[in-house]
Amino acid sequence: MAAAPLYCVCRQPYDVSRFMIECDICKDWFHGSCVQVEEHHAVDIDVYHCPNCDVVQGPSLMKKRNNWHRHDYTEPDDGSKPVQAGTPVFIKELQNRTFASGEEILMRMKGEQVTPKYLERHGFNYPIVITEMEGLGLKLPPPTFSVKDVEQYVGGNKVIDVIDVARQADSKMKLSEFIKYFTKPHRPKVLNLISLEFSDTKMSELVEVPDVAQKMSWVENYWPDDSFFPKPFVQKYCLMGVKDSYTDFHIDFGGTSVWYHVLWGEKIFYLIKPTPANLALYEAWSSSPNQSEVFFGDKVDKCYKCVVPQGTTLLVPTGWIHAVLTSQDCMAFGGNFLHNLNIGMQLRCYEMERRLKTPDLFKFPYFEAICWYVAKNLLETLKELREDNCPPPTYLVQGVKALISALRTWLKREVTEPSSEVPDHIRPNHLIKELTKEIRYLEEEPVGGSKPVKSQGSGCGLPSGSNGCPATRSTLERLCQARRARRAARRLREQQRHAPKVPSNLDILERHTREVLRRLEVGPLEEDAAFCAKVHGKLNKVSTASAAAESLDDNHLRLMLVNGRIISRDMRRPGGSPVKTEGERSPVARPTKELRGREVGEDTRQ
Known part of the structure; x- marks a missing residue:
């Protein structure tokens, strides 16, 4: 593979981010910073001589100024061309x-x-x-x-x-x-x-x-803080x-x-x-x-x-x-x-x-991305105001309407111009639908049977006065505190919903049972190191294999071998009735490759 061509007195390859100028004599290219030529100065040079050529040819030749009212000051000034913005005239x-x-x-x-x-x-x-x-x-x-x-x-x-x-x-x-x-x-x-x-x-x-x-x-x-976009x-x-x-x-x-x-x-x-x-x-x-x-x-x-x-x-x-x-x-x-x-x-x-x-x-x-974030938050705001029996200020209602229209346009545009700025954790169609529902609710069933208040709102984002909204400062403050508490609780539930699920002893025991069943019925499978580490971590709390068969504190289950198959029995139930594991829900016969693949896929989705 041929080496990249080198330029300038510094003999470096071409860098698109750096300004360069061509010598009109030797036709070589030079970084402006290496030959002391600023980019804004280069436009004033008519014929450029590099440091090597100017020894023989003399200094570079500069453009001649012919006017003071045009962006291109070399244009002949015949008095017919109008003045352009920014020029001295x-x-x-x-x-x-x-x-x-x-x-x-x-x-x-x-x-x-x-x-x-x-x-x-x-x-x-x-x-x-x-x-x-x-x-x-x-x-x-x-x-x-x-x-x-x-x-x-x-x-x-x-x-x-x-x-x-x-x-x-x-x-x-x-x-x-x-x-x-x-x-x-x-x-x-x-x-x-x-x-x-x-x-x-x-x-x-x-x-x-x-x-x-x-x-x-x-x-x-x-x-x-966790946005994909900077x-x-x-x-x-x-x-x-x-x-x-x-x-x-x-x-x-x-x-x-x-x-x-x-x-x-x-x-x-x-x-x-x-x-x-x-x-x-x-x-x-x-x-x-x-x-x-x-x-x-x-x-x-x-x-x-x-x-x-x-x-x-x-x-x-x-x-x-x-x-x-x-x-x-x-x-x-x-x-x-x-x-x-x-x-x-x-x-x-x-x-x-x-x-x-x-x-x-x-x-x-990322203007469109921030509009999606705003839409998600304003939906929460509208819901809270409705729960408080308090209509939103007019500027917010009009703003959400404009936002809904823009979001719909951007989604349609994605079909022909795929440059999506929709954040990953936002369901765009669902969000638009929910926002539209809140606006429809305001228009069809306004609080107290009247139209939304035309006030521009108060410090806490709530209109003051009548129409179902408390007017006293103390009541407004209590209302704002209640809203903040509900918002914090909702965010906590959202975090918990998206947090990775920590498997319980029962979950790990059930997965262990299914793994043993597979090995007994279809032969040894390749071990999953990560899975085994989790299982051993849980079961190592019990000192011996015989102790593992005893009653567990967390779930009172006991593993038993019945007709060549391992089942778990709940010792708290009368007669110790067996508890079916996920593996038992499928037929007793030897699983096919298709069935085993489907089970593995289900594990992945969990």
């Missing part, structure tokens, strides 16, 4: 535009006011701005925390995705190289880092997400952008809600409501060939401008379309979370991503 025009004030839609609140209970009652449909952090539960490094500190905690060798803002294109580089770029006084281009998730690094210890995001998060509440980590991002960094209009993956906190610097958000009309316009714009040439804010009735200065936290609800401009060098922290309040919108955003053929890299990890 675009940024200047954006800063001169006029927008509706964010104060029209922003909710300004104190940290202690932003709780799951508040959002369940009043909904989470508009962005929330928090300037007084006390009570929010957000823990962050001090404002003196620098980009070099990030490198120290995360590690300079971590490979990250950065955005070349002028081209709106991704490239990979080491964190240490980005930090070196960030700290230089002169920057030849604008690079933006928005995808550094650091949950698996030492920096994670310095950051705690807001309580409201932690308590409402599907991943934190519903993702099981747990999604999307709650802790560090965003580092230099002045004039820009991210074009988008909806966060899976319709997730987002929390942002500007540690130092400033960001400007351009926000658009997720109305049906705006979402339809957004999908059409996202799939258009000239997307980068059209400013989406011009296509809708209102686009709101919201300035987020240092020390401010912003919560963006599900589905909001937004763009972000970094008006000065900035470090921010943020995270994404799915929740129960806007399930229908989350599912709509996910299906839009599928229609737009969004790459998996830019989608919520």
Whole structure:
């Protein structure tokens, strides 16, 4: 077998995960890291000379800039081509535009006011701005925390995705190289880092997400520890952008809600409501060939401008379309979370991503899997509320309906696109049927003969007031405690049901009897070492073979030889009537190979 070809000055085989560049003279390939060429720099090179060739040919030749308003700055500037997003001309025009004030839609609140209970009652449909952090539960490094500190905690060798803002294109580089770029006084281009998730690094210890995001998060509440799928980590991002960094209009993956906190610097958000009309316009714009040439804010009735200065936290609800401009060098922290309040919108955003053929890299990890976990838990919640004679909040009923429809669609899709994210221990059809039954019960036989309460719910997830629900706090607390106790008992029964069954003395004795019968009637069989170990372990408690024939404490059985066959006799019964073993249920005649095979199969299923 021929050896793999070797490349670069390091003479290593090709590695798809590492950026390489071809020398235009000798046609050999080199790792960018070995010849000090970053991936984002390679696009600026017109003719590349490797270290060997540049001795003779001279340094590499760079591309000539012909414009400042196109992603490909080598295009001739004849004045006919429109400005593209992210370019220097675009940024200047954006800063001169006029927008509706964010104060029209922003909710300004104190940290202690932003709780799951508040959002369940009043909904989470508009962005929330928090300037007084006390009570929010957000823990962050001090404002003196620098980009070099990030490198120290995360590690300079971590490979990250950065955005070349002028081209709106991704490239990979080491964190240490980005930090070196960030700290230089002169920057030849604008690079933006928005995808550094650091949950698996030492920096994670310095950051705690807001309580409201932690308590409402599907991943934190519903993702099981024993899941076959890896747990999604999307709650802790560090965003580092230099002045004039820009991210074009988008909806966060899976319709997730987002929390942002500007540690130092400033960001400007351009926000658009997720109305049906705006979402339809957004999908059409996202799939258009000239997307980068059209400013989406011009296509809708209102686009709101919201300035987020240092020390401010912003919560963006599900589905909001937004763009972000970094008006000065900035470090921010943020995270994404799915929740129960806007399930229908989350599912709509996910299906839009599928229609737009969004790459998996830019989608919520295992979105469908977590929806199955959520459905299983919400079924339990609906059953408990029905047992408590208490109707669920309207947002939950509407969310479960949307979830049922999505789950059915995904199951049908499996026939033509088998990429199942259905967890192994979930029976999908049964789960959908049970959820549908609970919704039908609510619609056909509402509690107290009235329709479900339209309240957004209370802190314990139960609506307050009339319609069969106790209104006093003490009664609600007792009701919640009872629900928690029932839930714990149900989980314990579930664990016991799935736990491996420990064989009793009677089970082992019965299996031993069947084994001896086989050997007596059909000849010696190959011994199962694992089985024999279990049997000897149990029977070794008795010192001799004669003692084993005596009455056993656990089951009072005695083995007896009758007409050449071993049977067990219960000494507690009158006259010591024999007890049939499983082997005796089959005919007395010599078992056939087919019969023996069937018995072995039955043992396996046990």
